[in-house]
Structure formats: C-alpha cells, structure tokens
Amino acid sequence: MDSLIDLFIHFLAVEKGLSRNTLESYQRDMVAYTSYLHEQGVTRIEESSRTHIIGYLLSLREKGRATATLSRNMASIRAFYQFLVRDRIMDKDPSIHLETPKIEKRLPKVLTVDEVERLLDSPPVDHPAGLRDKAMLELLYATGIRVSELVNLDKADVNLDMGFVKCMGKGSKERIIPLGSVAVQMVRHYLQAGRPKLVKGTGESALFLNHLGKQITRQGFWKIIKRYAAKANIRTEITPHTLRHSFATHLLENGADLRSVQEMLGHADISTTQIYTHVTRTRIKDIYAKTHPRA
Numbered sequence: 001m002d003s004l005i006d007l008f009i010h011f012l013a014v015e016k017g018l019s020r021n022t023l024e025s026y027q028r029d030m031v032a033y034t035s036y037l038h039e040q041g042v043t044r045i046e047e048s049s050r051t052h053i054i055g056y057l058l059s060l061r062e063k064g065r066a067t068a069t070l071s072r073n074m075a076s077i078r079a080f081y082q083f084l085v086r087d088r089i090m091d092k093d094p095s096i097h098l099e100t101p102k103i104e105k106r107l108p109k110v111l112t113v114d115e116v117e118r119l120l121d122s123p124p125v126d127h128p129a130g131l132r133d134k135a136m137l138e139l140l141y142a143t144g145i146r147v148s149e150l151v152n153l154d155k156a157d158v159n160l161d162m163g164f165v166k167c168m169g170k171g172s173k174e175r176i177i178p179l180g181s182v183a184v185q186m187v188r189h190y191l192q193a194g195r196p197k198l199v200k201g202t203g204e205s206a207l208f209l210n211h212l213g214k215q216i217t218r219q220g221f222w223k224i225i226k227r228y229a230a231k232a233n234i235r236t237e238i239t240p241h242t243l244r245h246s247f248a249t250h251l252l253e254n255g256a257d258l259r260s261v262q263e264m265l266g267h268a269d270i271s272t273t274q275i276y277t278h279v280t281r282t283r284i285k286d287i288y289a290k291t292h293p294r295a
Helices: 002-016 020-039 050-062 067-086 113-120 128-143 147-151 181-199 218-231 242-253 258-265 275-291
Strands: 164-168 174-178
Touching: 002 020, 002 067, 020 050, 020 067, 050 067, 113 128, 113 218, 113 242, 128 147, 128 164, 128 181, 128 218, 128 242, 147 164, 147 218, 174 258, 242 258, 242 275
Parallel strands: none
Antiparallel strands: 164 174
C-alpha cells in the first residue's frame, strides 16, 4: 500500500498544490491507517471496508486521541479513498456517508497587549541569536503570518524600504502584508548586525538562521518562544500560533475590518476569521465583569 500512498501524496502536491506540512500530515495519517489495516490482515486496499475505517477511528479514541485528531484522520482517509476511486483503483468509496467526529470549537488563546510587549522585549539584543529572536517575534506579531511561513521566509521576501513582507501560504497562495515601523527597524538591525554572524559562509538564502547557518525550523522557533514566555513571566499557555491569534484579535479590538484581517491572515473563508470576533466579545465581557461597579 506504500506505493498507493506515494501516488496519493504526489496527486495532492501536483493537482491540489498543498503545502509541505499539509502533505506530511496526510502521509502520516495514511501510513498509520494502512498499518492498522495490515494488523487486521488486510493486505490490499481493495479489501478494506467501512468496518475497518470505523474500527481504526475507535482505536484512536481508545488511545485517548482528541476529537480534532479523529476528525483530521477521517478527512485524510476520505480524501485517500476519493483518490483511489478517481483513479479506478477501487470501485466504491467505503468512507461515503461516514460522519466526521464533531469538533468542539475552542476560542484561541491570546495575549494581552502588555503580555505581548513583555514577550517582545525579552530577547537580548547584544548578540546575533538575540537579535534574530527579537526580529522573529516582532515580525510575527506585526504580520500575523503562520510560523511555517515565518521560518520559510527568504531575505528577498522582505522589503524594508517599502515596509512589507511577501509570504507563501496554504495552497501556494502568495500574499503581501504590511510591516510596522518597529518590525522594520528590528529586521534591519538583525540583517546588519545579526545574520552576517550566523550565516557562516553557507550561502543560505533563508531570512532566519540557526547556529549552524541553516534555516531555522518550526521546532527551533517553538523552543525560542517558550523560553521567552517563561522569561517574561507569561502564564498563558503559549503555542506557535499565539502571536498570530493575538495579532488578529488586537487588530479587531482596535477597529480593523474583518475582510482586511482575513486577507492578512490568508484565510480562504471569512468564517475562519470570524472566530476572532467571538474572542473580542468574550474579552470585552471579561473586562466589563472586572471593571464595572455593578457587574
């Protein structure tokens, strides 16, 4: 079945134009699913059935996997079978009419403006790595781009004179986002005094580099933001998306229109962006409850 997975991933990459991270997610899901089929004695994908899909999802639930994980796996399995039917490898799609597990929508956690300022002020700027970290955090909060988009930026993607950054989002869709003056200043400082000492003659084109002079990874940035959150004494649970959520919420709180925020975030559907309007309403209610004398 491995060859079928390879064909499926190739199809998603070429025909659908999905990002590398999304392709890796589909591949992990399908490798896990086909491994389960092997354990059940299924050696050919044509022998798999609706019962096997249900059994696999139940096995994930028994392992304590979250509803979101089950839902994502169901989406991967459904896409896989649709591909197999499309290419006439299978006559029927056993995933048809199977319900996707309902995901409980949770409001994204955001930082207050004060917490963001403490976080952004945490990196020391007296050495190259600190300059890089400060520039990364400032750019992330200034633009709301995804962490995967941040680490994949090349030097040529940032125009400091014009004040914008160009990034490639999901589905290979390019978008241009304005940069604030503070972010421009910090990225310029990093390019002048930090990056030249990190690049080490590697000729790497990536904007943000690790200590080996190579493109920094998402995992590397995850460690960076966790470290500075602890240093800034931020008790809110930080994820790589926290500054993206905070960017969107703070814009809306200060009067930005939803369509503009949608465009900057790179959301295909405005309903995805609307989650932040719920966040702002919740925050307003909290502020009211804490500050009104008769709340």
